[in-house]
Structures are given as C-alpha cells and as structure tokens.
C-alpha cells in the first residue's frame with residue numbers, strides 16, 4: 001500500500017511527489033488527464049512511485065486512513081476534484097490541499113468535509129518547483145489530530161533549518177492558506193522593493209546591470225540576505241542568447257499575477273488593517289499592464305529633469321541599501337500585523353514567531369530578517385508591531401533618513417518608487433501621536449451628525465456646526 005497519494009502532476013505536484021518518494025516511502029500518483037502521468041513516467045523512474053490512471057485504483061492503493069495531497073489549479077477545480085473523490089473515501093480519510101487556494105474557500109471546504117466525517121487540511125506551500133522537489137516551506141492548518149497523522153510526512157519533505165522542519169501546525173480551518181496568502185503579499189512587496197532599488201541604481205545612478213548584480217550580491221552577504229536578492233543578482237547577469245542583451249532588457253515590462261497579492265489587500269480592507277506597501281505592489285502590477293498607454297503618456301505628459309547630476313555614487317548606493325532594508329521592515333511589520341489581527345478576529349491563535357521560522361527556509365521570501373522577526377515575537381508575545389521591538393526600532397531610527405532621501409530624490413527626478421514611498425508614509429504615520437483624524441471626525445459630524453469623541457472627556461458628542 002502507498003502511504004500517500006498525490007493528485008495533480010503539474011509543476012508543483014510532480015516535484016512534491018518526487019520529494020515524498022525520496023524522503024518518505026511509497027507514493028501513489030494520479031492526474032485527471034493521462035498526459036501528465038505519461039510525461040511524469042517518461043521523465044522519472046522511482047521505485048517508490050506508483051502511477052495510476054483510474055481514480056478508484058489510485059484511492060484503493062492507499063493505506064487507511066487515506067492521505068491524499070491535492071496539487072491542482074486553485075478555485076473551482078479543487079471543489080470538482082473533492083466531489084470526484086467523495087464517493088471513494090471512508091470516514092477519517094484526510095484530504096490536503098497544497099494549492100494557493102483562497103482561505104475563505106478552504107474554511108468552507110473544511111466545514112463541508114467535517115460534516116461528512118472527513119478531514120481537510122489546508123497546506124500553504126512555498127518554494128516554487130525547486131522547493132517542491134528539495135524541501136518547501138509548508139503551512140498546514142485544520143484539525144490538529146488530523147495534522148498529527150500527516151505530520152511525519154509533511155515535516156520530512158519540508159525544508160530543514162538548523163535541524164528543524166519549515167513546517168508546523170498553524171491553526172484551525174483554512175488558516176494555513178491565509179498564512180500562505182499573506183506570504184505571497186509580502187513576496188509581491190519584496191519583489192517590488194528590490195525592483196525600485198534596481199531602478200534607482202540603473203536609471204538614476206546610471207549603473208549597468210553587471211555593476212548592480214555585484215552590488216546586490218554584496219548586499220546579499222549582509223542584513224539584506226534573501227532568496228529574492230540572490231535570484232535578482234543572478235537574473236541581472238543573464239544574457240539573452242538571441243540578442244546578446246541583458247535578459248532583463250528583453251523581457252516585456254508587464255507583470256502578471258494569479259491573485260494572492262490582491263486577496264491579501266482585499267482581506268486587509270475586510271479586517272481593517274493598513275497594508276499600503278503590499279497594496280502598492282499589487283497596483284504597480286496593474287499599472288505595468290497598460291504598457292501601450294504608458295508609451296503614449298511618456299510622449300504627452302511632462303515630468304521633472306530625470307538627471308541627478310554629479311553625485312557621490314558610493315554614498316547613494318548605501319542610501320538605497322538602507323532604504324531597501326527599511327522598506328522590508330515596514331512590509332513585514334504590516335504583514336505580521338495583519339496576521340495578528342486576523343488571528344484575533346478569526347480566533348485562530350496564530351503563533352507569529354512560528355510563522356517567521358517556517359518562512360526561514362524553503363520558501364520564496366526566505367531571508368535573514370525572518371530570524372529577527374521570530375526572535376521579536378518570541379521575546380514579546382504581546383508585541384503589536386515589529387516597529388516597537390528593540391532590533392527593528394534601532395534599524396528604523398538609523399535608516400529613516402536614507403529612505404527619506406531616496407524617496408525625495410525619486411520624486412524630484414520623476415521616478416515612481418511606490419513601495420519605498422508607502423513604507424516611509426507608514427513609518428511617519430505610525431510614529432505620529434497626533435494624526436489628522438480629528439479633522440475627519442469634525443467633517444463627518446458636520447455633514448452627517450456622525451458624532452465624535454473628545455480629548456478631554458468620555459462619551460460621544462455632536463456639535464450644531
């Protein structure tokens with residue numbers, strides 16, 4: 001009998017199946033069309049893998065309680081796959097969904113399958129195809145007792161950091177997919193921040209791609225160390241074989257997205273938290289898609305002189321480095337604040353230090369900073385915002401001037417740096433004891449009798465203006 005079945009042999013499913021077979025033992029595989037099963041068989045010979053072309057033989061080949069790992073396109077496909085499995089399953093069997101499913105769908109599926117006596121485990125997976133094969137970060141949630149039955153498999157296939165798996169039980173319902181969703185939001189913002197640093201170095205300091213690659217490589221040896229930094233440096237040195245140009249210059253500047261960043265922003269609006277940096281990164285992807293309009297607008301609309309003139313490049317490179325690190329801190333502060341609020345509102349009891357540890361290896365946003373984040377939440381379980389932990393407070397106080405200079409220079413020279421900008425606005429907004437909201441309240445009361453609170457006494461008040 002096989003200890004687990006993988007349903008879905010696309011990019012991720014095929015690699016996860018190989019990972020499971022290499023590290024865990026016997027794995028059954030199935031894909032709803034035979035093509036991917038055939039190509040998997042042609043590509044891999046692994047004695048631990050048993051391919052099935054019929055759904056019932058796939059299911060019947062599994063040890064009970066059956067453990068089925070779905071790695072299919074997110075959305076309606078997951079529902080239709082679950083519907084096809086239901087007649088073949090017994091009470092106590094476990095379905096895991098490893099796709100980037102919306103956590104609201106996962107909450108619904110969890111409740112629906114529970115009523116049928118089945119367990120549903122949301123498993124956020126990060127690491128791309130290489131991670132899936134060699135060790136991804138895994139974010140599982142659902143019933144803890146069900147998780148304990150699959151933990152030996154998941155924790156073995158996950159990335160390992162300092163002998164610990166980047167996988168641990170996160171909470172109830174679809175919280176695992178929620179954690180993965182915000183992970184992706186952070187991923188969007190981190191990518192955009194790195195892109196803004198790159199644009200500043202290239203378009204304002206006039207450095208070439210190889211110089212920037214070397215700078216990013218150097219930064220990657222310090223506090224900015226991360227997988228995304230590492231791959232950006234590698235991307236910059238990659239040359240297109242057809243044109244001999246830097247690959248990055250050959251790629252059309254329109255970015256796609258599958259939706260997880262947008263969901264993160266939508267959820268921030270739903271639960272009422274400030275998520276300006278991730279949201280800007282989503283908006284920039286939208287804006288990037290109107291390439292044709294942007295090309296016309298460049299001819300039609302005025303901007304300032306884009307040249308910085310004679311400047312000390314070394315000094316500016318260091319300012320950009322500090323601005324990038326500060327942007328990262330602000331992004332994580334917002335993302336982890338969102339986790340905290342969601343955990344309270346949805347009653348999930350998410351452990352923020354544990355989430356940061358899971359992100360430490362295998363996943364796309366893995367980075368040195370995550371150790372510091374984990375420490376900050378471990379040292380103070382009540383910490384509301386990373387900004388107030390000693391390590392990050394110190395960094396912000398030291399780097400706020402740098403990001404200010406970079407943002408101002410971007411504005412002065414007409415270079416849009418939305419995530420740097422949003423980071424600084426969040427920082428300045430958060431550290432202001434006095435906001436402008438008293439004026440907003442006065443305006444609301446003036447036109448709508450919405451009432452306001454006073455600074456000098458308790459209660460709700462209304463003025464006849």
Ligand SMILES: NC(=O)C1=CN([C@@H]2O[C@H](COP(=O)(O)OP(=O)(O)OC[C@H]3O[C@@H](n4cnc5c(N)ncnc54)[C@H](OP(=O)(O)O)[C@@H]3O)[C@@H](O)[C@H]2O)C=CC1
Nearest residue numbers: 008009010011012013032033071072073074099100125128
């Ligand atoms: N690629 C990545 O880096 C990551 C992807 N993910 C998530 O993992 C999931 C899978 O992604 P990935 O492997 O990249 O995607 P692929 O497009 O490579 O694979 C999709 C899989 O879903 C199957 N599928 C599609 N429609 C149906 C259907 N109607 N019924 C049954 N099966 C169906 C496909 O089978 P067929 O081809 O035969 O139609 C295929 O096996 C997605 O949710 C994705 O968001 C998560 C982390 C990283």
Ligand SMILES: O=C(CO)[C@H](O)[C@H](O)COP(=O)(O)O
Nearest residue numbers: 100126127257258259260364
């Ligand atoms: O989950 C992932 C990485 O963590 C997937 O690669 C996802 O597709 C990335 O998001 P998008 O396609 O929207 O850029």
